[in-house]
Amino acid sequence: MHKNLTTDVVIIGAGVSGCSIAYQLRKAGVDVIVVEREEIAAEASSAAAGLLSPAGVLTGPADGANLYLAGWSIILDTIAEIVRVSGIDVECRQVGGLHVFTDENERAHLERYAEVWRTQGSEATWLADDQLQQEEPLLNAHYTTALSVPLATSIRPRLVTQAYAESARALGAHIYEHTEVTGFQWHKQSITGVETANGETIHCGRVVIATGAWSSQLTEQLGFTLPVFPSRGQILALQQPEQPLQHTIFGKGLYLVPKVDQTIYIGATREHVGFDKSNTAGGIAWLLSTAISLVPTLEQAAIAKIWTGLRPMSEDGFPILGYAPNWENIILATGHGAGGFELSALTGRTIADLITTGQLTPVIQPFGLARFNKPTTSIEEI
Ligand SMILES: Cc1cc2nc3c(=O)[nH]c(=O)nc-3n(C[C@H](O)[C@H](O)[C@H](O)COP(=O)(O)OP(=O)(O)OC[C@H]3O[C@@H](n4cnc5c(N)ncnc54)[C@H](O)[C@@H]3O)c2cc1C
Secondary structure, X not given: OOXXXXXXXXXXXXXXXXXXXXXXXHHOOOOEEEEOOOOOOOXXXXXXXXXXXXXXXXXOOHHHHHHHHHHHHHHHHHHHHHHHHHOOOOOOEEOOEEEOOOOHHHHHHHHHHHHHHHHOOOOOEEEEHHHHHHHOXXXXXXXXXXXXXXXXXXXXXXXXXXXXXXXXXXXXXXXXXXXXXXXXXXXXXEEEEEEEOOOOEEEEEEEEEOOHHHHHHHHHHHOOOOOEEEXXXXXXXXXXXXXXXXXXXXXXXXXXXXXXXXXXXEEOOOEOOOOOOOOOHXXXXXXXXXXXXXXXXXXXXXXXXXXXEEEEEEOOOOOEEEEOOOOOOEEEEEOEHHHOOOOHHHHHHHHXXXXXXXXXXXXXXXXXXXXXXXXXXXXXXX
């Protein structure tokens, strides 16, 4: 990188959020530099399960449900577009989801969830007994009823993030990896440049903070903190058994997602343990025992991989999108929690629109930083 660069917009963080925003900004003809301290998709954006199937959030607060439905309405087309532009196969497959329940409360919740999909014109049907066993013979026969949601889709998170990044590059974005942002330069209420650990300054008209779980560390030096903290997710992959699992199974607080590479991703824990990225005996034991109780044949499956990631979780679980208060040109795009991929197309489009038109798209209006001054319902209470 050269010592003194100038651009319209600096995006800090090359996870799925930052790369999606870069792509949409380049489509609008805006000059962009993305600065990443490690590599593209180094953190949560490579650790994710890659499920595109908004679930509990759709029966929560209306603003949150609307946000996720707006995200859902454009994600598959956007993924098809970045696959075309970048030439990267992101292993996108509509696997379909089967939701099982253990008590009447959960069943009632699933019924409300099914209603939301039906009002969107999507299929959500109950399967029982023989029909269920035929659809998914590997499901524990103890479960005699399940809600089938055929639209559940699986992607490979690292590849999707790279596809956003390469699409942005193809349109002229610059992405500097191994370049940590360590400070800012400003005049009055306006950022004029970002400083990097390599001793460079990038002069800019605007800054987007898309630094995931680390977002608050960066803004502290600007005089404000963000209610975003790391939520550890432990996750693992098993090899598919000879007779493979066909559907994504949701139940008992986890999901099992069959992948194109003949593995099944099983995730994930939700733990508040700071920036500790360890896998623990307890976390892995819970994932395995719960998965085996849902699909008993997995007891014999070989373990392919175990890993962990830090979700950028806001206090209410929904993202923080919009201008930072008291600053003229800092834009926040963080706190996506467990849904950064599902919301990635929407994040890119709405933040690019905000920068090019100055207007907040109505669906993201409730998701500014200012909402944390008021009482809210947490996504984790849903
Ligand atoms: C186990 C697990 C399973 C998940 N499953 C799903 C799923 O199925 N579907 C879904 O939609 N979401 C899922 N998620 C959530 C999803 O991964 C996140 O919401 C999403 O990746 C957040 O993307 P991001 O770009 O905001 O943050 P990140 O991907 O964390 O990117 C932030 C980037 O900023 C960089 N950075 C930080 N500080 C600096 C600095 N000072 N200078 C330069 N760069 C910096 C970091 O290195 C990092 O690359 C899951 C997450 C986990 C952990």
